[in-house]
Amino acid sequence: METPRPAATAEFLPPPAVGRVFTAGYPIRRTDVTPDGRLRLDALARYLQDVAEDDVADSGLAEPYGWLVRRCALTIRGWPRIGQRLRLATFCSATGPRWAERTTTVTAGGAGLIQARMVWVAVGPSATGRDWPVRASDFDTAAHVSNTVHWQAAEEVLAGLDWLPARAEMEYHHPILPSARLRLVSQLSAARADLWLLNDQARLASAQLTV
Numbered sequence: 001m002e003t004p005r006p007a008a009t010a011e012f013l014p015p016p017a018v019g020r021v022f023t024a025g026y027p028i029r030r031t032d033v034t035p036d037g038r039l040r041l042d043a044l045a046r047y048l049q050d051v052a053e054d055d056v057a058d059s060g061l062a063e064p065y066g067w068l069v070r071r072c073a074l075t076i077r078g079w080p081r082i083g084q085r086l087r088l089a090t091f092c093s094a095t096g097p098r099w100a101e102r103t104t105t106v107t108a109g110g111a112g113l114i115q116a117r118m119v120w121v122a123v124g125p126s127a128t129g130r131d132w133p134v135r136a137s138d139f140d141t142a143a144h145v146s147n148t149v150h151w152q153a154a155e156e157v158l159a160g161l162d163w164l165p166a167r168a169e170m171e172y173h174h175p176i177l178p179s180a181r182l183r184l185v186s187q188l189s190a191a192r193a194d195l196w197l198l199n200d201q202a203r204l205a206s207a208q209l210t211v
Helices: 041-059 147-158
Strands: 022-027 066-076 085-095 099-108 111-123 128-131 167-172 182-188 192-199 202-210
Touching: 022 041, 041 066, 041 085, 041 099, 041 111, 066 202, 111 182, 147 167, 147 182, 147 192, 147 202
Parallel strands: none
Antiparallel strands: 022 085, 066 111, 085 099, 099 111, 128 182, 167 202, 182 192, 192 202
């Protein structure tokens, strides 16, 4: 079956005229594709994670903190397929006080097919984590928790602060299912709290509270 191809008019952000651009190549393996040979999105996400980590290692930076993905937006011109070798070129496309945007262009067969723009937030070694158990009463008729449980986690973090937020934002990345073993991880400052609900390091939800 032929994989449908998106329109080829999607705009890609060009690499910077000056500055660091890191490139690496990865083969597409059988375990990374659908039965008809298309690269799966979860496999693509792993390649994006790998090239980001390889970039940091190659740069020689000894960072005193880690990074968590807050948002990922994909622009797709075409789909890589089994047997092709991916070339990923990644660079920093924006920065903030505690975040950075990484843009990565995925090329296969000489054609630029996918570009990812990912916002990463810095998590220092002072980030705290604790188990966050879910209860049978937390699950609805769709067999996953409602958004009220996510906000209970936010209230748990707020209980340890001496301020209340003027703005609160929650992003739901994946449903919380009965098999999830959750950890609540938070990074706190004088006027901001970032928190994540993780399942074996997979990010299910994230929130930001600010004064």
